[in-house]
Amino acid sequence: MGTALLIIDVQQAIAYGERPAYEVGEVIARIRALAARVRAAGRPVIYVQHTCEGGSLHPGSPGWQWAEGLEILPGDRICTKRTPDAFHGTELQALLGASCVTELIICGLQSEFCVDTTTRCALALGYPVQLVADGHTTLANGVLEPWQIIAHHNATLAEITSFGVRVVPRQAREIRIT
DSSP, X not given: OEEEEXXXXXXXXXXXXXXXXXXXXXXXXXXXXXXXXXXXTTOOEEEEXXXXXXXXXXXXSGGGSBOTTOOOOTTOEEEEESSSOTTTTSSHHHHHHHTTEEEEEEEEEOIIIIIHHHHHHHHHTTOOEEEEEEEEEOOOOSSSOHHHHHHHHHHHHHTOOTTSSOEEEEOGGGOOOO
């Protein structure tokens, strides 16, 4: 029983596409260091990869590949998804069950889409979540700047109480691995 790290959609097209995500290089560096800590603790590291037929996330396309700076090692798991929810129609819950995971650490791209949706679904499934507050990022959306979106999601997700389990935003260096 313990934690697992979910690294969501840190793929070339999302991280470095037409416009790079906000501070993406720094975010990837923090994710990489956190993944090393999680592996050293003997806990699972799971990379979630978004796939779409056609377009920049078509399997095998340059944009579908993992973003520069990530380090996927033997023993890390990869879970492919087709929706913003990493649990929907995937083997993620079976992977977590097989590793006796009782809590998730979530980071990745994009804050208001797949990170948000997967975090909410994790709560609904009974998983407490440590959201890596400085380990998720996004792009400006014409209404809000990326740093505002990130701060908003750190605050909003932490306020959800109706599932019983909670989201605790923590800086990458403060994440607790059990």
